[in-house]
Amino acid sequence: MGPWARMVCSLFLLLQVLAEPAENSDFHLAGDYLLGGLFTLHANVKGTVHLYYLKVPQCKEYEMKVLGYNLMQAMRFAVEEINNQSSLLPGVLLGYEMIDVCYVSNNIHPVLYFMAQDDFLPIQADYTYYVPRVVAVIGPDNSESVSTVASFLSLLLLPQITYSAISDQLRDKRRFPALLRTMSGAKHHVEAIVKLMVHYGWNWIIVLVSNDEYGRDNSQLLTERLSGRDICIAFQELLPTPQNNQEETLEEHQRLGAIVDKLQQSTARVVVVFSPDLVLHNFFQEVLRRNFTGAVWIASESWAIDPVLHNFTELHRIGTFLGITTQSVPIPGFSEFRVRRWQAGLPHSSRPSQEGTCNQECDTCFNTTESFNTILTLSGERVVYGVYSAVYAVAHALHSLLRCDQTGCSNRTVYPWQLLQEIRKVNFPLLGHQIKFDTEGDMAMPLEIIQWQWDMTQNPFQSIASYSPTTEKLEVIKVVSWHTPNNMVPVSMCSKSCQSGQKKKSVGIHPCCFECIDCLPGTYLNQTADEYDCQVCPSNKWSHRSDTSCFHRRLAFLEWHEAPTIIVAVLTLLGFLSTLVTLLVFWRHFQTPVVRSAGGPMCFLMLVPLLVAYMVVPVYVGLPTVATCLFRQTLFPLCFTTCITCITVRSFQIVCVFKMASRLPRAYGYWLRYHGPYISVLCIIALKVVIVVGNLLTNSPNPTTRTDPDDPQIMIISCNPNYRSGLLFSTGLDLVLSVLGFSFAYTGKELPTSYNEAKFITLNMTFYFISSVALITFMSVYNGVLVTIMELLVTVLNLLAISLGYFGPKCFTILFYPERNTQAYFNSMIQGYTMRKE
Known part of the structure; x- marks a missing residue:
């Protein structure tokens, strides 16, 4: 028989069971309005085994689940507590029908039973005024079962409140319009785990998931939440699903061994496990057999507070166990109620038992739960509050729908969709928490990070941190007892954090x-x-x-307090004073032969620019500005070129007077008649102005900065990035004039002593030429502030050479040898020169 044939046969058997409705649950309480309860009293994680055997599953053959029975008792406790109160539903008796869903094996049968009316589920076009057996359903506990049940209940809009299914797919109100949850969704559970890892600096983790919808959905959600958090998954593995009754097969043993081997080989020491608790028994036994220790195990809510796993005391030596779960809310009187035997004995059904069906039998539930009573009591009854609050939410909705007052409630038919509307609007306090549902049907219950402890004198699941779904913040409230020496926080990083920079x-x-x-x-x-x-x-x-x-960067420029600047300032002051004295002396002795032989009025054309040039020297010092750069590139070149031009023209004029006048008398006549010396000076200065203006247009005077090649921490600020080419172009004319002046002076070296200025002009022109060439060469190989110092020093020395070298001897003669500053003395010098030439 093929798989499709077996499936058809199975469905046929299921419909046959539905045709003869199941007996009333052993966990049954009659009442005016019944609540349906779906709990996992027995667990079989495979869930589909009955499809292969063509047999309705026998729930009691599976493993008994302590937490499932504990949650069922919470629903009984809540219903009986409400019935004993006269204020919430006066005159109204709540009842319940609770059925074991065997984890995922028995979902459809109970929900059809709840939806039926008098053991019959009619097919109708409109279920608006249809009244099912129960007014609301509490449960089941896992997402897979919840989605199956919710698909049926959505047909009638029959309210369903689950207490521990966290899948975010259940938030889709288009698929599950009647579903609500009394806890936060998977997004907040995973976010709390991520924030825990961020808090302790764990960025290298291992993820183990069960091979079912729960494991796959949560692992995908974790991967999404980790993106952008610098937390990496070293590897992810699927845990094998155990066979019935946890019998470990050879294939499962080999698979678990391979997973533990990868755990031991990995450098990651934080293991996040998304899996039902029953899948983990064989896995942790393999971990213990291979002696894998030193890890931090982070449990998802499905097994974070499982008392059976916690009872596996050998787990304390394999590492630190942390888990995410709902906040602990103690319920007064519940611990005593859980172990209290029913005084009247178990209620008996009026219908004969149908063998071979998954019913409400649980022969070992009470005794097993009683043996775990201590750990359940100490753990704080965490998930229990979800069932407790769900029952109270339905009761408050009935209170509103039945228009209850202090004395009684109206006796009316309750349709599912009416009750669902009222449940969505409930807002009341319960044991310190506000019970209300958001637009997606979730209740924002705080979460806690717990640590497993094996000291039975205290809470086995101690809270170490709390997480608020509304603020999405994690607050650490207690120090964790780590498994490491000196209680150091375990390190789980692929690479250590980089240092600053x-x-x-x-x-x-x-x-x-x-x-x-x-x-x-x-x-x-x-x-x-x-x-x-x-x-x-x-x-x-x-x-x-x-x-x-x-x-x-530190701006580097020539400053006044530096030694080179002080030396240049002293030299500049000396040159300025000497030039000023020379100007006064020449003004005082303007008509004397020495002044006239030095050039007469042309001397003042040289002395005044010299004074201006000395006055411009301070613009080289201090932070460059547009104004100072403009002075450096215009005023100073013009002043200095004027001096060089006058000296060159003066050298040429002396040669003309004594050598060319006799040979070229007409040319000499034109030279004198048309003021040849001044026109020459004017033309050369005009050419210099053109050069300066062109340089300004090419190179802006705005200050610019460049990096000091010897020290990148320093920025050299100067007037122009292309000052070298501009300086070379600007001084080119001066160099040509210096060469001409040197040539003319050398030609007239045999002239009369009083007129012979060749040795002074030659010295000046030679010094200027050599210093300029040396400066340009120095600037071509060096880029520091020293360039500015050298440029300024060479400039001042050239000015001093003119002031002292050219004008100095003449002032000396005027002041100390006045007898030589006579016309007779000059005539005698000329006569002696003429006689020697003849």
């Missing part, structure tokens, strides 16, 4: 595995922007190796 270089495929590399000088690491690349500092900033920010 170190970038990450990925190693392998995981972003959590990397090498740390120092950021080079001139770069910095901005972790908020990119941890894998060092950013380059702006041009005006710099950084040291492994810096996280840039600092402003």
